[in-house]
Amino acid sequence: MQNPQLTNDGELKHLLSIEGLPKRILNQILDTAESFVGVAEREVKKVPLLRGKTVCNLFFENSTRTRTTFEIAAKRLSADVITLNVSTSSQSKGETILDTIDNLTAMHADMFVVRHAQSGAAHMIAKHVAPHISVINAGDGRHAHPTQGLLDVFTIRKYKPEMHNLRVAIVGDVLHSRVARSEIHALTTLGVPEVRVIAPKTLLPQDVEKLGVHVFHDMKEGLKDVDVVMMLRLQNERMAGAMLPSSQEYFKTYGLTPEKLALAKPDAIVMHPGPMNRGVEIDSAVADGSQSVILPQVTYGIAVRMAVMSILAGN
Amino acid sequence: MNLPNAETLFETLTERIKPVIKSNTAIVGIHSGGAWLAERLLPILGKDLKHGILDVSFYRDDFNERGLHSETKPSQIPFDVQDKHILLIDDVFYTGRTIRAAMNELFDYGRPASITLAVLVNRGGRELPIAPQISAFDTELADSQNLQLLRHENGTFYFTLEENT
Numbered sequence: 001m002q003n004p005q006l007t008n009d010g011e012l013k014h015l016l017s018i019e020g021l022p023k024r025i026l027n028q029i030l031d032t033a034e035s036f037v038g039v040a041e042r043e044v045k046k047v048p049l050l051r052g053k054t055v056c057n058l059f060f061e062n063s064t065r066t067r068t069t070f071e072i073a074a075k076r077l078s079a080d081v082i083t084l085n086v087s088t089s090s091q092s093k094g095e096t097i098l099d100t101i102d103n104l105t106a107m108h109a110d111m112f113v114v115r116h117a118q119s120g121a122a123h124m125i126a127k128h129v130a131p132h133i134s135v136i137n138a139g140d141g142r143h144a145h146p147t148q149g150l151l152d153v154f155t156i157r158k159y160k161p162e163m164h165n166l167r168v169a170i171v172g173d174v175l176h177s178r179v180a181r182s183e184i185h186a187l188t189t190l191g192v193p194e195v196r197v198i199a200p201k202t203l204l205p206q207d208v209e210k211l212g213v214h215v216f217h218d219m220k221e222g223l224k225d226v227d228v229v230m231m232l233r234l235q236n237e238r239m240a241g242a243m244l245p246s247s248q249e250y251f252k253t254y255g256l257t258p259e260k261l262a263l264a265k266p267d268a269i270v271m272h273p274g275p276m277n278r279g280v281e282i283d284s285a286v287a288d289g290s291q292s293v294i295l296p297q298v299t300y301g302i303a304v305r306m307a308v309m310s311i312l313a314g315n
Numbered sequence: 316m317n318l319p320n321a322e323t324l325f326e327t328l329t330e331r332i333k334p335v336i337k338s339n340t341a342i343v344g345i346h347s348g349g350a351w352l353a354e355r356l357l358p359i360l361g362k363d364l365k366h367g368i369l370d371v372s373f374y375r376d377d378f379n380e381r382g383l384h385s386e387t388k389p390s391q392i393p394f395d396v397q398d399k400h401i402l403l404i405d406d407v408f409y410t411g412r413t414i415r416a417a418m419n420e421l422f423d424y425g426r427p428a429s430i431t432l433a434v435l436v437n438r439g440g441r442e443l444p445i446a447p448q449i450s451a452f453d454t455e456l457a458d459s460q461n462l463q464l465l466r467h468e469n470g471t472f473y474f475t476l477e478e479n480t
Contacts, residue, residue: 011382028385035370035389043396044423047373049383310373314382 004126004162011315014126014135017144018185026189029072030154032152032298032307039076040302049310050079053110057083058100060116060139065274066148070113071306082109083129098128111309112136119143134312139159142178145306148273149182151301152230153190157295158300159269160227169196169222169264170213172232172254172281173203179273180232181211186270188212198222202244206219219254223263231256231272234281247280255282269293319452321464321472324435325352328451329359332433334403335449339428340400341365345417348406348464352435355470356404367397369394370382374416396425406464408434411445437439438462 001232003020007013012025039047055074057066067083074081086100101112111134114122119141126135139145153163160166169186174197176181187195188211198216209215216222223229235252243261261270270282270292278284287294342364344353357366364378372387389464403417414432421427433449456462461477 032383032387035372035387038389038391039373042423043425046423049373049378058363310383312387314378 004123007315012311013315014122014306015146015312016126016137016138017239018143018146018149018182018189021189023040023189023191026153026186026221029150029304029307029311030157032156032311033150033303036076036303036306037300039306040299046076046078050074050077050313053313054077054108055079055081055111055113055309056104057081057113057138058086058107058115059084060086060097060102060114060121061139063088063115063139065301066115066145069298069301070136070138070147070305072109073302073309075234076095076197076302077306077309079111079309080256082247087298097125101125103126105133109133111312113138115139117141131206132292134315136308136312139178142176143181145178145182145273147301148179149186150308151297151304152179152183152271152273153186154304155271155297156187156228156243156269158296159293164191164193166192166228166261167226168192168195168228168230169198169226170230170232171198171219171222171256173234174208174232175200175203175205175230176235184213195225196222200244209303219260221265226264226267228265229256229261229268231270231276231277231282233273234277235275247277251280251283255279255281255283256286258289259284261286261289265289272299274298299314318474318476319436319454320346321435321474324356324451325472328352328435328449329356329432331449331451332360335344335402335431336364337400337417339398340402341367341394341396342402342404343367343392343417343421345367345403345405345413346370346390348435349404351464351472352406353404365394367394368405369417369420371413371416371420374420376412376416391397392421392424396427397464398426398428401426401427401430403432405432405434405438405447407431407462408447409440411441411443415443416447419426435463435472437462 005014005016058072071081071083109221113136115138120136122137137146170180196214196216272294276282342353345352370390372384403437410447432447434447435449435451437450437453459479461479463475466474
């Protein structure tokens with residue numbers, strides 16, 4: 001079956017999921033992002049690539065970091081940007097998603113950035129839109145968050161350029177995490193030889209090994225000799241169910257403290273997609289410590305999103 | 316046309332550039348040919364000279380037709396452009412569109428005191444009111460011809476001339 005993200009020539013048309021994208025395209029995005037990093041350090045933090053194009057950020061679900069960095073990325077490419085928090089607008093009056101899309105298309109939108117609580121929402125929109133329009137998935141349900149996965153591997157590549165030689169651990173609520181899924185696909189596609197997931201059984205998908213990861217339930221074993229520790233946010237809303245006893249209990253077992261981090265390689269880096277729950281999945285001493293690259297992740301997120309938008313607009 | 320010897324032209328270019336170098340000159344090579352030339356010029360003109368590289372991919376005027384070049388390299392301007400005399404270097408001058416893009420990009424780093432364009436070959440065919448002040452060789456090539464500067468492994472230059480199909 002034809003990958004819905006690619007043109008007939010195999011170039012990127014929409015970015016919906018990292019799953020199924022060839023290594024060549026991931027590297028093209030990362031290499032292009034490298035060129036955008038410097039733009040933010042100049043007198044004028046803008047390039048004219050998307051001048052005259054209109055980018056619509058459609059956020060059917062809350063987000064601060066992702067929405068803001070997409071907006072900044074589009075503006076630094078000189079696009080006109082409209083950000084709609086759809087949960088508070090016409091959806092509440094009963095308009096369907098596709099009607100919203102058609103209306104924005106009638107206003108000559110060129111690109112949609114979509115965040116939605118429903119898995120597959122961005123796919124559905126990509127199938128619906130006219131051929132000149134590109135769609136970027138900015139997070140759909142538990143399914144995928146491809147630009148987060150890309151900015152995470154971009155950050156890893158910046159600090160640990162020898163990707164084929166790395167041991168990476170992803171820690172926490174993998175079950176509900178679209179970020180984890182995108183990270184795993186990005187890491188394995190780029191040839192990282194050992195990707196571990198560390199979590200209690202209740203927070204792992206049933207067939208998680210099929211994604212090509214090594215499963216650990218104990219932090220002490222799982223963190224041993226890793227180069228990169230990627231923490232996941234413990235979604236507070238999960239605590240209400242029977243999945244976890246309490247956040248204190250979780251912190252004791254799976255929270256990243258300086259003591260647990262000491263088991264990783266001495267130069268290991270610590271990442272977190274945000275927003276952080278300090279004292280739940282990560283200790284402040286680690287989050288603010290010298291091994292943390294959590295804020296550089298945010299900065300690089302802009303360059304990666306600029307790369308994705310400019311590649312899509314050019315194809 | 317007989318292809319000019321790129322190494323001889325490089326010597327000519329170096330001699331023509333020397334007199335325009337001032338205390339606050341910075342040289343900027345356009346990726347990739349211009350960057351190679353700048354790299355070789357630097358030890359001759361003085362290693363302390365401020366220098367940088369431009370990749371004009373984000374400023375090209377044909378992005379809508381051709382998309383983003385797949386091998387975009389980061390521009391590196393590790394000095395303050397403000398009030399510098401910029402010596403912009405490229406290998407082959409043709410339509411002038413690359414130079415327009417390069418000047419637009421340079422101004423996003425600051426306001427230079429002046430920009431001087433030096434090229435190895437001016438092949439004719441300009442489409443904009445932009446021309447090099449310094450060139451080592453002037454000729455007229457047909458639009459169907461593509462003159463390219465290449466580099467041997469030992470760093471020396473040579474030209475290829477191809478017919479576009």
